Amino acid sequence: xxxxxxxxxxxxxxxxxxxxxxxxxxxxxxxxxxxxxxxxxxxxxxxxxxxxxxxxxxxxxxxxxxxxxxxxxxxxxxxxxxxxxxxxxxxxxxxxxxxxxxxxxxxxxxxxxxxxxxxxxxxxxxxxxxxxxxxxxxxxxxxxxxxxxxxxxxxxxxxxxxxxxxxxxxxxxxxxxxxxxxxxxxxxxxxxxxxxxxxxxxxxxxxxxxxxxxxxxxxxxxxxxxxxxxxxxxxxxxxxxxxxxxxxxxxxxxxxxxxxxxxxxxxxxxxxxxxxxxxxxxxxxxxxxxxxxxxxxxxxxxxxxxxxxxxxxxxxxxxxxxxxxxxxxxxxxxxxxxxxxxxxx
Amino acid sequence: xxxxxxxxxxxxxxxxxxxxxxxxxxxxxxxxxxxxxxxxxxxxxxxxxxxxxxxxxxxxxxxxxxxxxxxxxxxxxxxxxxxxxxxxxxxxxxxxxxxxxxxxxxxxxxxxxxxxxxxxxxxxxxxxxxxxxxxxxxxxxxxxxxxxxxxxxxxxxxxxxxxxxxxxxxxxxxxxxxxxxxxxxxxxxxxxxxxxxxxxxxxxxxxxxxxxxxxxxxxxxxxxxxxxxxxxxxxxxxxxxxxxxxxxxxxxxxxxxxxxxxxxxxxxxxxxxxxxxxxxxxxxxxxxxxxxxxxxxxxxxxxxxxxxxxxxxxxxxxxx
Numbered sequence: 001x002x003x004x005x006x007x008x009x010x011x012x013x014x015x016x017x018x019x020x021x022x023x024x025x026x027x028x029x030x031x032x033x034x035x036x037x038x039x040x041x042x043x044x045x046x047x048x049x050x051x052x053x054x055x056x057x058x059x060x061x062x063x064x065x066x067x068x069x070x071x072x073x074x075x076x077x078x079x080x081x082x083x084x085x086x087x088x089x090x091x092x093x094x095x096x097x098x099x100x101x102x103x104x105x106x107x108x109x110x111x112x113x114x115x116x117x118x119x120x121x122x123x124x125x126x127x128x129x130x131x132x133x134x135x136x137x138x139x140x141x142x143x144x145x146x147x148x149x150x151x152x153x154x155x156x157x158x159x160x161x162x163x164x165x166x167x168x169x170x171x172x173x174x175x176x177x178x179x180x181x182x183x184x185x186x187x188x189x190x191x192x193x194x195x196x197x198x199x200x201x202x203x204x205x206x207x208x209x210x211x212x213x214x215x216x217x218x219x220x221x222x223x224x225x226x227x228x229x230x231x232x233x234x235x236x237x238x239x240x241x242x243x244x245x246x247x248x249x250x251x252x253x254x255x256x257x258x259x260x261x262x263x264x265x266x267x268x269x270x271x272x273x274x275x276x277x278x279x280x281x282x283x284x285x286x287x288x289x290x291x292x293x294x295x296x297x298x299x300x301x302x303x304x305x306x307x308x309x310x311x312x313x314x315x316x317x318x319x320x321x322x323x324x325x326x327x328x329x330x331x332x333x334x335x336x337x338x339x340x341x342x343x344x345x
Numbered sequence: 346x347x348x349x350x351x352x353x354x355x356x357x358x359x360x361x362x363x364x365x366x367x368x369x370x371x372x373x374x375x376x377x378x379x380x381x382x383x384x385x386x387x388x389x390x391x392x393x394x395x396x397x398x399x400x401x402x403x404x405x406x407x408x409x410x411x412x413x414x415x416x417x418x419x420x421x422x423x424x425x426x427x428x429x430x431x432x433x434x435x436x437x438x439x440x441x442x443x444x445x446x447x448x449x450x451x452x453x454x455x456x457x458x459x460x461x462x463x464x465x466x467x468x469x470x471x472x473x474x475x476x477x478x479x480x481x482x483x484x485x486x487x488x489x490x491x492x493x494x495x496x497x498x499x500x501x502x503x504x505x506x507x508x509x510x511x512x513x514x515x516x517x518x519x520x521x522x523x524x525x526x527x528x529x530x531x532x533x534x535x536x537x538x539x540x541x542x543x544x545x546x547x548x549x550x551x552x553x554x555x556x557x558x559x560x561x562x563x564x565x566x567x568x569x570x571x572x573x574x575x576x577x578x579x580x581x582x583x584x585x586x587x588x589x590x591x592x593x594x595x596x597x598x599x600x601x602x603x604x605x606x607x608x609x610x611x612x613x614x615x616x617x618x619x620x621x622x623x624x625x626x627x628x629x630x631x632x633x634x635x636x637x638x639x640x641x642x643x644x645x646x647x648x649x650x651x652x653x654x655x656x657x658x659x660x661x662x663x664x665x
Contacts, residue, residue, distance in 0.1 A: 048426065054421070248413075303425075311407075
């Protein structure tokens with residue numbers, strides 16, 4: 001994995017940035033190694049886990065989480081947090097069910113409307129965070145309650161979505177050798193991840209997000225449009241949450257206001273396990289992808305075993321998070337220490 | 346139903362191939378909703394013991410109340426190549442695509458305790474209780490007990506709009522309508538909980554002359570009845586004799602109350618949904634005989650004559 005340093009200007013502003021970035025690839029390498037090791041252990045115990053079916057299931061079953069985690073990566077890279085995404089997924093699902101089921105709107109129109117609403121919601125939260133100088137935690141917490149509440153106002157039941165076009169989309173898959181099915185939603189997840197990688201590492205917007213998360217004040221001094229970037233980051237997170245809502249609705253062909261409870265926390269966990277610094281400024285979209293797959297792998301293992309409590313998923317994720325947070329702390333501490341030690345001599 | 350017809354020869358063909366299969370070497374995946382209530386926990390432990398009794402290997406997946414987890418579990422079961430899948434669905438909608446995958450892999454799916462809004466060809470059978478029938482059994486017990494004497498009944502309903510509450514009321518009302526001497530004078534929701542049951546019963550007692558004009562209490566579940574029994578005792582009356590108490594579910598605590606003479610009857614919502622499901626599956630695997638699309642579990646009536654203390658001891662170990 002090659003890492004591009006976002007912007008030459010940044011290096012002057014943050015002298016230890018190069019070191020941090022080199023050290024920054026370590027969490028990603030660690031994540032990949034742990035994932036490969038975990039998969040190997042699973043396969044030794046259950047040879048059936050080494051099949052295209054399980055691999056394709058990992059992508060399909062975690063598609064909504066993978067998509068929303070890409071948006072979350074940008075938010076966390078910029079030094080923020082977005083707690084609203086789980087509720088936005090549920091709200092989007094219910095909105096689609098109401099638009100398609102009750103109002104008879106064509107699914108494509110409904111998709112566009114849902115994405116517009118979710119993106120606008122994210123942008124509004126971003127604007128509040130920037131202009132009112134409110135902590136992202138509080139603003140997005142409000143967004144979380146608002147979206148969940150609105151989903152319940154629309155319906156309290158699980159609303160089925162019945163539409164010929166919907167059924168076609170659900171049945172779209174590419175049969176892999178070995179019986180696995182690469183579904184449309186799995187494809188969307190992979191595409192969003194690739195787009196996220198390009199956006200983060202190959203565009204000015206991506207560079208601005210890294211700069212913002214590294215140090216807000218120096219980013220502003222360097223001429224990074226702080227306000228516009230903040231708003232865009234939350235709008236992007238809203239967009240991916242809306243897209244995840246569409247994918248989730250295709251996944252269950254229903255809208256349910258209680259769906260996707262706690263997905264925001266799973267997404268944050270995926271981002272951190274993927275090696276992104278919780279304080280912002282360093283990390284990889286590709287790592288997030290591995291973080292998502294890691295959570296899926298643990299769940300698959302538990303189902304294959306069939307005797308373990310499903311809460312072991314949370315226990316293992318919790319342990320991994322602790323490990324990665326400690327690792328991050330150690331890396332930041334080390335990279336901050338070295339230059340000063342050098343200047344003392 | 347076209348898909349059914351098309352599937353029938355396929356099902357027969359696959360059944361012939363596995364004629365030799367016995368229950369002993371069957372692996373069954375069970376996707377459970379969660380462990381939100383004592384009854385659900387009992388269902389899980391009974392399913393485990395029923396599987397062990399038959400030598401069936403059970404793969405258990407707790408979905409923690411989330412449909413996405415249930416879909417994931419079913420996909421993993423299919424990938425694993427289990428012989429059958431038991432599903433207690435958390436919601437009624439959204440199962441088509443994953444059940445189609447199971448059908449294409451020729452893995453029969455049996456629904457437990459709840460049904461789904463989907464084509465019936467997507468599952469082998471559904472094992473559920475008839476909640477309307479439960480209400481009828483409770484009503485019939487009361488009608489048989491009071492005979493021709495006039496009886497004013499108060500009713501504690503379940504959560505408003507929930508299907509067990511609607512159906513348990515409907516079944517009971519059907520029986521009451523046939524007996525002119527029995528009237529439901531007050532009916533309010535106690536939300537299936539003990540504390541609400543007690544609160545609402547207190548207001549019933551105040552409104553009905555301190556409870557002296559009430560002849561019987563019908564509660565949609567045992568928990569509310571247990572709460573109401575407390576309220577009746579606090580009002581200085583004797584539950585079980587001054588006011589008859591009949592409820593539904595048959596959880597251990599109501600047997601304790603029956604043993605103490607404070608409750609009269611309960612209708613069992615059996616946690617053993619897996620037993621009939623396994624029997625249907627074994628028969629299907631061995632002979633290819635398709636079970637009926639709906640297997641109704643027994644709604645057994647328990648009264649004080651059924652040695653409630655012994656039943657209490659039995660049920661206590663089930664994980665309620």
